[in-house]
Amino acid sequence: MPEHPFQGWLEKAANYSSVVACGVYIGPQSMAVKSFSESFPEPQIKELLQHVAEIALSLRVYKLGSSRFRWVFENGQCHVAKRQDGIFGVLAVNQDPHAATAVEELFEKFIAIVPAPEKKPFQLPEPGESGSPPGNDNIQ
Amino acid sequence: MTALAPPPPRSISSHRVLLVDDDPEFIQVMKDFLVQKRDPAWVVHTAADYAEVLDCLKFNSVDLVVLDIQMPVMDGLQLLTLLKRSRPALPIVVLSGIVTPERRDYALQHGASLILEKTGVATEFERIYPALEATAEAPVEGFRGMLRQVGLIELLQLECLGKKSSVLELKGSNAGGHIYISEGNIIHAEFDNIFGEKALAQLLRLKGGGFRLAPFTQPSRLTIDGQWEGLLMEAAQSSDEQTGEEAEKQLADEKAGKDLIPKGDRRVEEIVVISTTNDVLYQSKAREPERRVRLINLLLIKSAEMSRIFPALGRPDRFEINELTNRVICLLQAETKVFVRLSISPPSTD
Numbered sequence: 215m216p217e218h219p220f221q222g223w224l225e226k227a228a229n230y231s232s233v234v235a236c237g238v239y240i241g242p243q244s245m246a247v248k249s250f251s252e253s254f255p256e257p258q259i260k261e262l263l264q265h266v267a268e269i270a271l272s273l274r275v276y277k278l279g280s281s282r283f284r285w286v287f288e289n290g291q292c293h294v295a296k297r298q299d300g301i302f303g304v305l306a307v308n309q310d311p312h313a314a315t316a317v318e319e320l321f322e323k324f325i326a327i328v329p330a331p332e333k334k335p336f337q338l339p340e341p342g343e344s345g346s347p348p349g350n351d352n353i354q
Numbered sequence: 355m356t357a358l359a360p361p362p363p364r365s366i367s368s369h370r371v372l373l374v375d376d377d378p379e380f381i382q383v384m385k386d387f388l389v390q391k392r393d394p395a396w397v398v399h400t401a402a403d404y405a406e407v408l409d410c411l412k413f414n415s416v417d418l419v420v421l422d423i424q425m426p427v428m429d430g431l432q433l434l435t436l437l438k439r440s441r442p443a444l445p446i447v448v449l450s451g452i453v454t455p456e457r458r459d460y461a462l463q464h465g466a467s468l469i470l471e472k473t474g475v476a477t478e479f480e481r482i483y484p485a486l487e488a489t490a491e492a493p494v495e496g497f498r499g500m501l502r503q504v505g506l507i508e509l510l511q512l513e514c515l516g517k518k519s520s521v522l523e524l525k526g527s528n529a530g531g532h533i534y535i536s537e538g539n540i541i542h543a544e545f546d547n548i549f550g551e552k553a554l555a556q557l558l559r560l561k562g563g564g565f566r567l568a569p570f571t572q573p574s575r576l577t578i579d580g581q582w583e584g585l586l587m588e589a590a591q592s593s594d595e596q597t598g599e600e601a602e603k604q605l606a607d608e609k610a611g612k613d614l615i616p617k618g619d620r621r622v623e624e625i626v627v628i629s630t631t632n633d634v635l636y637q638s639k640a641r642e643p644e645r646r647v648r649l650i651n652l653l654l655i656k657s658a659e660m661s662r663i664f665p666a667l668g669r670p671d672r673f674e675i676n677e678l679t680n681r682v683i684c685l686l687q688a689e690t691k692v693f694v695r696l697s698i699s700p701p702s703t704d
Contacts, residue, residue: 253666261663265656273675276649278682283675285657288668292660306664 223303223324224248230320232310234290238324239263239302254306266294266304282321295321368394369487372410374433375422375449376402380472384420387479392487404433416444418486422472423450423457431460435630438465447486507558507586511692514538514582515627515636519570524557531557534573540582542573550577554585583638584622584696621697626650628691646693650684657686 220238227236228250235254237247247259273280284293291313293305303324307313371388375381381400388396399414401407403425410416419437423430434446448461449472458469470482510533513520517538524530531545531553543554578585626646627636637643657670675682679699685692 251666254664258663262660265659269653269656272649272652276645278649279675279677279680281677283673285660285673286671287657287661288671290667292667306667 220246220301220327223320223327226323227305227320230312230316232307232313232316233305233320234308235259235306236320237263237304239267239304240300242267259304259306262292262306263302263304266292266302270294270296270302293317293321295324297325368392368397369418370397370399370414370416371418371420371486372399372401372407372414372416373420374401374407374425374430376425377422378402380422384479387483388486391483404436407433407437411441419444419446420486421446421448423448423461431457431464434461434466435464510535510540510582510586511627514540514586521568521570523568532573533557534570536570538582540578540580540585542575542577544573544577549575551580551585554578558586581622583625583694621699622694623697624693624695626693628693630691640693650686650691650693653684654686654691 224236224238224246225248227233227248234251235247235249235256237245237259239245242264245260245263247256247263249256249259269283270280273283280294281296282294284291290306290308293307295303297303303321305317305320307317310316369392373381373384375384381402385398385400388398399410399416401410407419421430421434421437425433430448430450434448437444437446442465445467446465447468447470448466449470450457450461451472461469468486510522513522513535515538519536522533522535524533529546531543533540533554534542540554543550543557545553545556548556622638624640624646625636625638626634626640626643628647628650629635632647632651634643634647640646653673654670657673661667661670670686672686673684679697681696681698683692683694683696
């Protein structure tokens with residue numbers, strides 16, 4: 215069975231040492247995450263995605279763009295890219311000098327992924343689970 | 355009276371200190387100690403509250419402020435925050451009866467040079483004296499600091515917002531340079547045979563070293579005429595995008611005359627500077643500054659939440675929106691809340 219295109223993108227992030235965690239947000243009940251560091255447990259990455267979605271919504275309320283934004287912290291950064299279909303990709307990176315290149319390359323691939331067919335529920339297996347998460351949103 | 359250790363070797367200049375404490379007895383004991391400790395003796399000013407501190411600093415130059423944490427009305431930590439905002443390079447030593455980790459962290463994060471345990475016993479002053487002496491070391495004119503203690507961009511912001519004229523001399527581990535500020539405008543920068551905005555960007559990328567703010571002198575030429583807000587925000591943004599080998603490579607290429615990053619014209623569309631109490635300290639072209647305050651506060655809450663979820667990230671620094679023709683930069687540091695919106699027109703293809 216072929217993997218979902220976003221799952222493939224999450225796996226690709228493993229090739230970049232500066233990426234410590236990543237995720238895709240489609241809706242409150244429809245997220246997929248991948249961690250490459252003990253400091254970024256996957257359940258907490260989902261929490262992070264929720265905050266990202268709230269901020270993206272707020273930016274619209276404040277009439278600001280939300281197609282690309284990032285938080286810069288003392289020891290790392292959190293980058294967000296929004297596709298035209300409204301799906302967010304999130305990359306948490308460390309302070310590696312090559313992080314900026316990794317972010318650009320990965321987001322370029324993320325934006326180029328062909329969306330799943332319309333009306334088909336977005337299904338991403340939870341780590342270690344085979345079933346789909348409840349309440350998946352349709353991809354617009 | 356307790357016998358004190360003999361004075362250290364003589365030094366040629368006086369150190370000037372402002373002691374801030376509401377306890378007159380403690381002030382007197384410490385003043386007596388400092389005056390006899392050194393020749394020339396310390397010049398000791400005293401203040402019992404913030405109003406007296408302001409009065410004293412208005413009429414006197416000091417090399418060091420020694421501040422008691424426990425004071426009525428406005429405590430020492432609040433005073434530290436205010437003083438650091440107006441005089442970021444002034445060394446401040448905080449005294450506390452009990453040095454808790456929380457107090458120490460707060461004071462260091464807010465710019466204190468040292469945290470010392472307060473004691474009313476003169477013999478105990480001997481223990482802290484070397485630290486005070488070292489902290490008070492200052493040049494004859496201007497002031498100096500370490501980049502780790504004072505944000506260089508914040509210092510430039512303060513100079514520009516205050517419409518001051520000065521020359522900021524910077525020295526990194528291998529190279530140094532100058533930034534000329536005239537009546538609040540950055541007019542020239544030079545760094546290792548590079549001039550103008552590129553030199554400014556390189557200087558602001560220095561990760562360590564020292565600086566000294568000297569009285570203004572006219573530069574040999576004027577190389578910068580952009581709005582300082584945009585220049586500083588761009589520099590803040592690029593400083594962590596390019597580090598180490600990349601910075602060295604760009605420096606080498608720039609020396610060779612290559613322009614690696616073609617950029618469009620930037621224009622500051624809006625700027626709002628917000629106090630810790632959410633007052634708008636400064637705004638330019640902002641149609642609804644209150645909305646910007648609300649946005650910054652929302653971002654602060656979310657950033658704190660992210661730091662809580664992932665402590666490895668450390669403290670939040672800023673939030674940025676980067677789009678083709680628009681850029682928004684929100685500084686989210688405890689003492690520096692700034693909203694800047696820039697428009698970018700595509701570079702000319704001529």
